[in-house]
Amino acid sequence: MSELLLPDGFKLHFEVHRDVSPVDLVLIHGNLASSRWWGPLIETWRKHRPGTSRSGSLILADWRGCGRSSDPRGPAELRMETLAGDYLRLLDHLGIAQADVVGHSTGGTIALSAMCLEPAKVRKAVLLDSVGVVGVRFGDEMKAAFRAMASDKALTATVIGSTIRGNDPQSAFFREVIVEDAYRAVRAQGLWLLEALEGLDLTRSLRSLRQQVLVLHGEFDTLLPKAESRQLASLLPNGRYLELEGCGHCGNIEAPETFARVLEGFLLEKPAELTRP
Numbered sequence: 001m002s003e004l005l006l007p008d009g010f011k012l013h014f015e016v017h018r019d020v021s022p023v024d025l026v027l028i029h030g031n032l033a034s035s036r037w038w039g040p041l042i043e044t045w046r047k048h049r050p051g052t053s054r055s056g057s058l059i060l061a062d063w064r065g066c067g068r069s070s071d072p073r074g075p076a077e078l079r080m081e082t083l084a085g086d087y088l089r090l091l092d093h094l095g096i097a098q099a100d101v102v103g104h105s106t107g108g109t110i111a112l113s114a115m116c117l118e119p120a121k122v123r124k125a126v127l128l129d130s131v132g133v134v135g136v137r138f139g140d141e142m143k144a145a146f147r148a149m150a151s152d153k154a155l156t157a158t159v160i161g162s163t164i165r166g167n168d169p170q171s172a173f174f175r176e177v178i179v180e181d182a183y184r185a186v187r188a189q190g191l192w193l194l195e196a197l198e199g200l201d202l203t204r205s206l207r208s209l210r211q212q213v214l215v216l217h218g219e220f221d222t223l224l225p226k227a228e229s230r231q232l233a234s235l236l237p238n239g240r241y242l243e244l245e246g247c248g249h250c251g252n253i254e255a256p257e258t259f260a261r262v263l264e265g266f267l268l269e270k271p272a273e274l275t276r277p
Contacts, residue, residue, distance in 0.1 A: 001068075004093050010077070012086055013068035014061035016094065020045050021056035023100050023123075023267050026087060030105030031193055032160060032182040034067030035060035037104070039177070040256035041263075059099065061090055063110065065188035067181060075192040080200060084113035091121055100267055102126045104252060105224070106193070109135070109200065116205040125213045126263055129221050129249045132228030133235060135200030143194060149186045156183045163223050165248025178253075203235065212238045214266045218247035218254075 004012040015035060020042060027038045038060055045054070062069040063083045072078050087110065091099060100123050103111030108130025115122045149156040160182040161167045161174065168174060213236045217229040226243070233241035244251045244262065251259045 004090055006086060006089060009070075010064060010086070011070045012061055012063075012090060014059065014090055017042060017058040017060070019054050019057070021058045022054060022264055023056040024059070024096055024098075025056060025267070026059045026061075026091070026099050026101045026111075028087065028101065028103040028107035028110050029060075029062070029066065030103075030107045031189075032066075032156075032185045033104070033107075033178075034062045034181040034185075036067065036177045036181060037250075038252060039173070041252050041260055044256045044260045059090065059094065059096070061087060063087075063107075065193075066185045071188040072192060075195055078189060078192045078196045080109055080113040080196060081117060083110045084117055087114055088118050088121060097121070098123050100124045100126075102128065102263065103130060104128045105249065106131050106197065109197070109202070112202055112206065115209055115211060116202065119209060119211070122211055124211055124267060126216060126266060127213065127229075127232070128216045128244075128251060128259070129218055129224055130215065130229065130232065131197060131200075131224065133202050133206060133232050135197040136194075136224075137198055138194045143191055146186060146191060146194065149183070150190070153179065153183045156186060163249045165218070165220055165250070165254050206232075206235045207237065210237060212266075212269075213240070214262075215239060215241045216244050216251065216259075216262065217241070218244050218249055218251050220247065221249040223249040 001015050004014060006012060029035055029037050042058060064072040064077050098121055101111045108127035111125050111127060115125060149159060157179045160178055161169050215229050215233040217226050230241050233239035247254050
């Protein structure tokens with residue numbers, strides 16, 4: 001575990017797990033989460049698999065207001081381009097010229113923003129139940145819920161638990177990781193992250209990207225519409241849409257073996273010319 005001090009004084013907490021992944025891979029968590037949400041995937045990949053190369057590194061970081069990173073000091077620090085820039089600076093710090101990237105939910109939007117900012121640094125991308133290309137519009141009821149969650153851990157647990165299919169609210173992982181991470185983030189961010197997603201539109205930027213991108217959407221995800229994931233894949237010149245069978249919004253937690261198999265298959269797939277006319 002390490003900490004990177006960025007030029008604006010922000011402290012970015014990050015971890016590098018070597019010889020775990022088949023490729024150098026950046027994992028970007030979603031909103032109200034942290035890098036700890038990737039734990040089930042890491043444990044899955046640590047299991048012995050004969051004949052499978054594990055020479056790559058997993059690179060994880062907590063974005064602003066999440067996990068062990070610093071709190072944001074204003075709404076500008078939670079704009080997608082700001083968060084994406086933090087991950088790009090981390091790659092520079094680690095001396096990694098190019099890596100693959102996986103983003104979950106809002107992390108998918110951060111991954112896309114990083115690709116738009118510096119396309120050469122990303123080889124392939126996987127977007128798991130990502131926020132759509134034009135962000136999310138939040139009603140007054142949702143904003144009120146976020147305000148209430150900031151002072152009510154039990155409510156936070158109920159809301160975050162509802163996003164995980166088959167969640168066990170009594171499990172140690174849920175109580176000690178998921179709930180604690182969500183409660184920490186909702187207090188640190190307030191409504192700033194919601195405001196950043198409301199003002200988002202990456203439609204024009206995506207058309208210039210040439211990386212292969214796999215857009216995954218849980219079969220039973222009711223938090224974000226499948227139609228928006230399909231639209232996202234269609235806008236990417238080398239985009240591909242796939243439903244993650246049996247999963248809800250958090251396939252990385254709900255079915256890590258399934259998610260790892262699909263992810264690894266895509267990352268190790270030989271490059272193919274998928275560009276649409």
